[in-house]
Amino acid sequence: MLRDxxxxxxxxxxxxxxxxxxTRDWTLKPAAIGVAIATCLLTQFIFSIIDSRWGxxxxxxxxxxxxxTVLSPARSLxxxxxxxxxxxxxxxxxxxxxxxxxxxxxxxxxxxxxxALAAFVAIASKFxxxxxxxxxxxxxxxxxxxxxxxxxDAWVSPGQWGEEVWYALIFIGAxxxxxxxxxxxxxxxxxxxxxxxxxxxxxxxxxxxxxxxxHRLSSGSLLLFALFMVTDPRSIPNARPARLIWALSxxxxxxxxxxxxxxxxxxxxxxxxxxxxxxxFDRLWQSERFNWxxxxxxxxIVS
Amino acid sequence: MTKYRSIWTGLLGAIAALxxxxxxxxxxxGFYVAKADTSLYNEASQVIIAxxxxxxxxxMANDYQGEVADFAMVVPVPTVLQEGQVxxxxxxxxxxxxxxxxxxxxxxxxxxxxxxxxxxxxxxxLPAAPQATTTRGRAADGALGVxxxxxxxxxxxxxxxxxxxxxxxxxxxLIQNGYQIPTGASELLQPYVRQxxxxxxxxxxxxxxxxxxxxxxxxxxxxxESPRFMLPxxxxxxxxxxxxxxxxxxxxxxxxxxxxxxxTVKIPSNANIPSFVEAEFGEFYGTMFDRSYERxxxxxxxxxxxxxxAGCDPCSADPLSPEELRQAGVFWLAPNSSIWDTNVYVTRxxxxxxxxxxxxxxxxxxxxxxxxxxxxxxxQQPFLGEATCSAGADYRxxxxxxxxxxxxxxxxxxxxxxxxxxxxxPDVREANFDPNPWWEDLWQRSSQLLSPVVxxx
Numbered sequence: 001m002l003r004d005x006x007x008x009x010x011x012x013x014x015x016x017x018x019x020x021x022x023t024r025d026w027t028l029k030p031a032a033i034g035v036a037i038a039t040c041l042l043t044q045f046i047f048s049i050i051d052s053r054w055g056x057x058x059x060x061x062x063x064x065x066x067x068x069t070v071l072s073p074a075r076s077l078x079x080x081x082x083x084x085x086x087x088x089x090x091x092x093x094x095x096x097x098x099x100x101x102x103x104x105x106x107x108x109x110x111x112x113x114x115x116a117l118a119a120f121v122a123i124a125s126k127f128x129x130x131x132x133x134x135x136x137x138x139x140x141x142x143x144x145x146x147x148x149x150x151x152x153d154a155w156v157s158p159g160q161w162g163e164e165v166w167y168a169l170i171f172i173g174a175x176x177x178x179x180x181x182x183x184x185x186x187x188x189x190x191x192x193x194x195x196x197x198x199x200x201x202x203x204x205x206x207x208x209x210x211x212x213x214x215h216r217l218s219s220g221s222l223l224l225f226a227l228f229m230v231t232d233p234r235s236i237p238n239a240r241p242a243r244l245i246w247a248l249s250x251x252x253x254x255x256x257x258x259x260x261x262x263x264x265x266x267x268x269x270x271x272x273x274x275x276x277x278x279x280x281f282d283r284l285w286q287s288e289r290f291n292w293x294x295x296x297x298x299x300x301i302v303s
Numbered sequence: 304m305t306k307y308r309s310i311w312t313g314l315l316g317a318i319a320a321l322x323x324x325x326x327x328x329x330x331x332x333g334f335y336v337a338k339a340d341t342s343l344y345n346e347a348s349q350v351i352i353a354x355x356x357x358x359x360x361x362x363m364a365n366d367y368q369g370e371v372a373d374f375a376m377v378v379p380v381p382t383v384l385q386e387g388q389v390x391x392x393x394x395x396x397x398x399x400x401x402x403x404x405x406x407x408x409x410x411x412x413x414x415x416x417x418x419x420x421x422x423x424x425x426x427x428x429l430p431a432a433p434q435a436t437t438t439r440g441r442a443a444d445g446a447l448g449v450x451x452x453x454x455x456x457x458x459x460x461x462x463x464x465x466x467x468x469x470x471x472x473x474x475x476x477l478i479q480n481g482y483q484i485p486t487g488a489s490e491l492l493q494p495y496v497r498q499x500x501x502x503x504x505x506x507x508x509x510x511x512x513x514x515x516x517x518x519x520x521x522x523x524x525x526x527x528e529s530p531r532f533m534l535p536x537x538x539x540x541x542x543x544x545x546x547x548x549x550x551x552x553x554x555x556x557x558x559x560x561x562x563x564x565x566x567t568v569k570i571p572s573n574a575n576i577p578s579f580v581e582a583e584f585g586e587f588y589g590t591m592f593d594r595s596y597e598r599x600x601x602x603x604x605x606x607x608x609x610x611x612x613a614g615c616d617p618c619s620a621d622p623l624s625p626e627e628l629r630q631a632g633v634f635w636l637a638p639n640s641s642i643w644d645t646n647v648y649v650t651r652x653x654x655x656x657x658x659x660x661x662x663x664x665x666x667x668x669x670x671x672x673x674x675x676x677x678x679x680x681x682x683q684q685p686f687l688g689e690a691t692c693s694a695g696a697d698y699r700x701x702x703x704x705x706x707x708x709x710x711x712x713x714x715x716x717x718x719x720x721x722x723x724x725x726x727x728x729p730d731v732r733e734a735n736f737d738p739n740p741w742w743e744d745l746w747q748r749s750s751q752l753l754s755p756v757v758x759x760x
Contacts, residue, residue: 024566027672110558110673152557155670162566162603206494207470211662215564262530264563264668 005178006094012174013101013228019170020105024160032115033104039119040096040103047127048091095139095234096123102140102229106156106221106268107147114153118143136278138235138271145272148265156265161220168223175227184231186240190247192226198255225267237278239285246281250274347548349397350534353632354669355556357528360632364397365520374520375482375506379495379538381529383452384464384503391458392522396630400552402620404608404651406570406678408584409617413686416698448472452501459512460523465502467492473502485541495535524632534665536656546601546657551665553650554633559609559672560650564663566603567652570595570678571716577709578682579727587680590717592653602660605653609676612647648673683709685729702731 017033020026099122109115122143126135129142147154175188196217203213230236230250237243250270257266351362367374448468455462467473470493477484482504495502505523512520539547553560561567571591580587595605615622623631625640633647654665683705690699706728714721 027674108670108672110671153671155558155668155672157561157563157670159561159563159565159567164600206497207490208494209662211659215662219564262532264666 004094006098008174009098009178009228010094010101012178013098013105015174016171016224017101017105020161024162026160027108027157028104031112032109033100035112035115036100036103036119037097039116040100040123041091041093043120043123044093044096044126045091047124051127095126099123099139099143103143105224106140106229107144107154108157109147109151109154111153114147114151117151118147118154121146131279134234134278134282136235137275138229138232141229141268141271141275144265144268148268156221156268158219158221158264161224163215163218163220168218168220171220171223171227175223175231178228178231184233184236184243187231187236187243187247188226190244191230191251192223194248195222195226195251195254198251202255202259222267225271230271235275235278237281237285239281242281242285246274246277249277347550348539349401349550349552351397351400351552351554351631352534352667353554353634354532355635357530358526358634359529359532360524360526360634362392362397362522362524362632364394364522367520371507371512371520372509375504376523377477377482377484377538378503378505379500379535380464380503380525380527381500381531382527383466383501384462384525384527385453386455386457386462388526389455389457389460389462390524390526391460392524393630394519394521396627397522397552399620399623399627400631400649401550403615403618403623404552404610404649404677405619406572406588406607406680407617407619408581408680408682410578410581410682410684412684413698415686415688415695417690417692417695447475449476456508456511457523458521459507459515459517460505461508463504465504467496467502469493470496477504487541488538491538491541495538526632526634532667532669534667536654536661536664540656540658540661546655549654549656550607551652551654552631553652553667554612554628554631555648555650555669556635556646558648558670559606559674560652560667560669561606561672562604562652562665563668564666565654565661566599567606568595568599568603569676570605570607570653572676572678573681574712574716575681575683575709576713576716577706577724577728578684580680580713581682584680587713587717588678590719592655594716594718596655600660601655601657604665606650606676607653607678608649608651609672609674610649611673611675612645612649613643615677685731687729687731699731706731 021028021030100119103115103118103122107115107118109118120143122139125137125142126139129135129137144154144156148156176185199213199216203210203216230247237246253270253274254266257263257269263269349364351360351364353360353362363376363378449472450466451463452466453462453464465473465476467476470489470491473492473496474484474489477488492502503525507520515521534549534551536549576587592605612622612628622642625636625638625642625645628636628645628647629638633645636645636647654661685702685705686698690696707725710721710724710728713719713724
């Protein structure tokens with residue numbers, strides 16, 4: 001058994017990546033994956049240093065960004081304060097790796113610098129776009145939006161997973177395992193359930209046969225998004241009611257953007273637009289913040 | 304280096320005949336309807352979609368084979384079209400695009416392994432040409448809650464643009480106005496009516512048609528502005544028994560087009576195949592396409608070509624001139640621009656769709672993917688002259704392995720019997736004159752290698 005739920009996530013995302021590369025007709029270059037991983041890790045490292053150097057005087061919530069399982073052994077070392085701070089906090093490599101894998105799975109680029117840009121924005125946003133120590137953009141999602149809007153070089157291929165059932169089963173199985181460990185299955189269920197209902201309503205109204213509905217829902221990309229991106233526990237509301245409302249809004253907005261604005265990237269835009277609402281929801285529903293630590297419950301942050 | 308000669312032979316009319324044998328009933332994005340109960344078959348529909356931003360020019364090739372008097376078609380369109388937005392195009396332009404983007408057979412010749420080598424290229428293109436678009440359908444008459452938004456004549460066509468509140472009304476209107484539409488049309492028209500789509504209905508004005516002097520109906524072109532980048536295929540499958548072929552040429556300024564609700568898969572390409580395939584390339588490609596289609600569970604679109612319009616390598620036909628591109632609907636190109644300035648990217652998608660595997664209409668998106676792709680098959684013609692040197696003998700010995708590989712590739716791509724293929728491979732043994740037996744070479748080389756060592760020692 002792996003210690004951290006993120007290890008499962010890394011395992012499954014890598015599996016999907018390999019599966020996709022081997023069996024799907026992807027325009028994904030291995031170099032792009034390398035660039036995504038390297039940039040994400042490097043950005044995380046640099047921002048961690050900056051953060052620890054200038055962030056020591058920052059709000060006391062800073063410790064929440066640190067991985068929990070390791071105590072700081074370097075506290076007593078006679079080194080410069082900055083370096084000491086760096087040494088005292090092991091590099092959080094799991095989260096940036098997950099973001100990098102997410103980007104590789106979803107984003108397609110013609111040139112490598114575009115991938116580097118997406119990866120940089122993704123990780124930098126965790127350090128810059130945060131309120132009371134909690135980042136509110138899903139890093140990979142923001143990276144995708146940045147690449148789509150800032151460059152003329154990136155795209156997302158929502159159709160390229162196809163709709164084979166066995167993929168869906170693998171996604172749901174793997175996603176279920178991760179979500180169960182993270183405890184955020186409610187978000188996925190609310191999102192997928194309400195989105196399916198909305199699409200069913202539309203299908204009924206338009207008078208399409210039900211295979212159209214099934215076809216629209218059995219897209220590998222949608223499941224991947226619902227199981228591995230929407231659910232990032234660090235960037236969604238903390239309290240369950242807030243998460244449910246948030247997931248419903250996400251489904252609604254996705255539905256509108258897809259069916260009335262004909263955006264093939266509807267889910268990513270919906271998540272991007274709704275992410276800032278997390279702050280509001282966290283204020284309205286105070287609850288314990290998610291932390292990747294398995295055993296260390298924390299008291300509420302928001303006062 | 305190598306005396307290297309490339310001649311490439313295009314994919315020919317043969318392919319058209321052989322590739323699309325599937326008997327099909329109705330056409331792509333609407334139904335072609337005939338006023339009598341004539342059964343008309345289409346082999347493959349062809350459309351050109353030129354799109355930049357929300358602006359779209361859709362060209363529907365018309366290869367209708369039945370009585371012109373019976374022809375009519377109904378296509379859902381996103382906006383009301385006025386007279387100026389409809390045009391009758393030149394059928395040659397579809398052919399040109401087809402020739403230009405068709406899967407191609409390339410031929411290379413091995414040099415004489417015993418001759419000093421020079422290099423030159425020679426390329427020569429044969430016209431390529433698949434597909435015929437025809438269709439069958441029936442037509443009929445019309446109804447209630449239906450608004451005639453516009454009515455005009457363009458070339459040999461009489462056009463009516465309809466909007467409807469309910470599909471029943473639309474069905475009745477069509478029936479009352481003399482279109483005998485397929486049973487169950489109302490049910491299928493409903494989703495389009497409720498999405499607020501309009502209906503483009505065309506039939507032939509016989510007097511005008513006679514006056515044009517054309518033997519065949521010319522393609523209809525429509526220009527509209529809409530964020531929807533899609534092609535309705537469901538109507539065309541209403542009475543279809545089997546699968547139908549659609550070849551779409553998508554012209555965009557920035558890069559490849561792909562489907563967003565089905566997978567887009569590259570057709571197997573760059574395979575070395577035995578040279579006897581040249582005589583039956585059409586059959587080869589058709590079989591290979593069938594096999595790929597089966598392998599992908601019949602539910603993907605195949606990418607056959609994706610390239611900038613400013614070039615090609617090898618070219619299966621001359622690149623289209625800016626004027627021709629404008630005829631194909633590329634409205635963002637200035638009339639007299641240079642051929643090298645054309646920011647036009649062509650994507651050729653070949654979709655074989657059937658009701659059970661393609662429940663939804665085709666949705667497209669333009670990507671910024673600038674990767675070039677073409678369906679390309681290579682014949683490497685062996686040098687079968689006399690081998691008069693040891694390199695020649697080595698070359699000879701290498702040939703059977705190479706032929707075997709090519710045979711296996713061909714068998715894998717087409718499913719043809721490997722033994723049949725092997726029987727048709729060139730026989731290299733009878734000409735296999737070897738002036739230097741292998742041992743001679745061995746001793747010679749050994750003595751050469753040894754001598755410096757001996758000297759040094």
